[in-house]
Amino acid sequence: DASLLRNGLAGLACLLASRAKDAALILQMSAVPLSAVLNALARPVPGPEGRESQGHAAECLLLAASDSRTRQRWIEGGGIDVILNALSNTERGIRRELVDAKLVAVLAIMAAHNKDVRDEIFDRVDFMMELRFAVDVAGERARAAQTHEQQRQARRLCAGLYESFAVLAIHGEFKERLIASKKTLGALQALAKEEDLGEDPAVGFHFASLVHNLCRSREDRVRIKTGNPMIDELSGEDFKALEEFYERMPAEARPTRSGEVDPGAPQLAQRFRTWCLERGEAGGAALLVAKLCRCVSGSMQTKALIADSLKLLCSDQQERKIVAASGGVRTLLALSNLDQESRDPGRKDAEEGARNAARQALAQILIVMNPQLLQYQEQLDAVRPMLALLEHRHELLQFEGCLALTNLLSASEELRSFALQSGAWSKCKDLLFSENEEVQRAGLEAMCNLTMAEEVAERFALGKAENELKIFGAFCASEIERQQIAATGALAILSGLDEVAVRIADCEQCLEGLLRAALESDIPAVELRAVSALVSLRRAEGVNQEVRRAIFAASSLRTRRAPLRRKCSRAAELLQPLVPVAMKKLCKALRDCVRASAFSIFERGKGWQQGYWRMVMVRQSTAEELLVMVQTAKLEDAQREALAAEVIAALTKAELQINVVSIYLQFNDEISDAARPGAPLMHIHGDAQLRMQLLGLSFNIGPLSFYQANSTTCALLYERALEWLKPQNDVAVLDVCCGVGTIGLCASRRCRRVIGIELIPEAVEAAKANAELNKVENTEWIAGAPLVGWRCG
Secondary structure (H helix, E strand, O other): OHHHHHHHHHHHHHHHHHOHHHHHHHHHHOOHHHHHHHHHHHOOOOOHHHHHHHHHHHHHHHHHOOOHHHHHHHHHOOHHHHHHHHHHOOOOOOOOHHHHHHHHHHHHHHHOOOHHHHHHHHHHOOHHHHHHHHHHHHHHHHHHOOOHHHHHHHHHHHHHHHHHHHHHOOOHHHHHHHHOOHHHHHHHHHHOOHHHHHHOHHHHHHHHHHHHHHHOOHHHOOOOOOOOOOOOOOOOOOOOOHHHHHHHOOOOOOOEOOEOOOOOOHHHHHHHHHHHOOEOOOOOOEHHHHHHHHHHHOOHHHHHHHHHHHHHHOOOHHHHHHHHHHHHHHHHHHHHOOOOOOOOHHHHHHHHHHHHHHHHHHHHHHHHOOHHHOOHHHHHHHHHHHHHHHOOOOHHHHHHHHHHHHHHOOOOHHHHHHHHHOOHHHHHHHHOOOOOHHHHHHHHHHHHHHOOOHHHHHHHHOOOOHHHHHHHHHHHOOOOHHHHHHHHHHHHHHOOOHHHHHHHHHOHHHHHHHHHHHHHOOOHHHHHHHHHHHHHHHHOOOOOHHHHHHHHOHHHOOOOOHHHHHHHHHHHHHOOOOOOHHHHHHHHHHHHHHHHOOOOEOEEEOOEEEOOEEEEEEEEOOOOEEEEEEEEOOOOHHHHHHHHHHHHHHHOOHHHOOEEEEEEEEEOOOOOOOOOOOOOEEEEEEOOOEEEEEOOEEEEEOOOOOOOOOHHHHHHHHHHHHHHHOOOOOOEEEEEOOOOOHHHHHHHOOOOEEEEEEOOHHHHHHHHHHHHHOOOOOEEEEEOOHHHHHHHO
């Protein structure tokens, strides 16, 4: 009865779709259903009912093919011959394309059963061509589907084809054939739409399985105790536990205690990873990765496959940004924060494996990615997974998590504060006691980044981090360069606060470690950070004079080697603070003076201005003498005298312990603080000029003379410039915009003649005076614009 056969096969297909495990038991208990399926394919009843029976039979085979015992019965019952004959003896019209596509998918699953079956199928049919045909048919069906039933049928075929490719992609020999067929790969990528992957658990699972198997190599073997996540239930939203897969896997593809099948060479896997990361036409996201991320709503096994696949795709540092641009960060964040769903030990292991794989891939992306490119919520969500990696037992995960956290926390103060509230400081500190030196270094770098947070600075200022200071000091003397950089960097940041600088100065390990790093290290980055920290210590209020003297007496530290003594001397020069303590004291004294003064502070707006006090300029000589120029608005004579008296009294008090040798007032009624040339200048106290020492020469400078603010850097700069210039005894040096003659006079001892040109007449007169002061006679100083001076020369 053709109708009865058709209805029976349709019912069996429905049972397999809804209760696959129970249906498989029925097929194993009786030979009748299987015989009916194979007969419907081999000897179809003529007419529409026969064609419908063939379609249902092909559907039954596709739904039942994943069960290993059922598959074995097919093979023993001549199922391969039946399917191959059905493919070869029938003309392919529009009514047969869907049936044939399903049969090809079944053959692919059977080909993974064992090597003998695979060889037989590959020998008897052009299997790659058949697979390509099946994919094309499935793609056309998916695009043409309009009704719900048509979509369901298209998705079922799509899932079957993805499953067939997934089980074959376990084997490197098949992957070698597949990589050579670019059109087949393109058709596979386009086969399922993103909504199919997100809405149909079976399609998403098998798509993720395929991507995972393609990206794996023999060096990425996964040994699973209770099952294999490549194959799972074909339908149903709740996929079964991993151990159920084990019995359903093809025999050869099943992991054994002695090893696994060979998924291919690393080079082959890399070719597939490159294919997966190919960007779309717009050059933005990788379409396949974006589709993979859409599968994340599936089962735990699907999530595990996605996490491991993204980890494999992140193995190449250069490709990680593509994964991020394709939705990888959001997906990995979701996978990293998976809740514990199962009490079953096997499923717990799977969940934990998915979380760890996702966290590692996320860490690898964060290491190379600018965290500012992430949304603020994504930055916050990434903190906890990285902290979880710090507590992992695997050192590589600890290392990568710490590097990622270090980069991530550079994004904002709020992020550092959130990380600290989540226990970041103690977790990073624990890594310092790791036996792995790279993990120690990563922990130090993360702590260095965290020292920028106000909470950490307050902890140090209150004396609650004495052990951390000792640790930082000890690592300053480490033999590992990156550890030295991190430790000296942390102390350089912390010493910027006076309260913490006092604590550092009182810590013997810190002070000794910084001095050794500054004087003995040949690593510029270490020397720079150590010197920066020592500069901050010297200028900080509250640091005792003994420590200040120790810093400046660094050249006499326990060493007898002449090269090191020379380096100590240079380091002592570099330890000059950028803003000297004397200047800070002077500015504080002047601020108090202004607050107490009857003269108001200068204010301005559009078309109006009022008040007097405007700005202060301070110069300090190498002998720590100060020249001060206070700028105010114009004053009457009596007002000038009163304001001058206030300034002199405020800046020459003995308790300030500063040496102010010259004070000027400048009067400026312009909107800008930059006074016009010729603005009134009044000398009210001390010497008219300040004497500076530079490269063995003396220079008298006034309040308006151009002179480098950082005299130590100025000396290094001039030395390097003269080294590059290499003036000869028989040449003339042209010093354009010469100012008070510093560069020209420094060069005068190495050349025949110096010609200096300067626009400001007062500076030219100062240059002449400085030449006379230093008894230099081979110079000429010209007032005027450089072009005019050049013509005159």
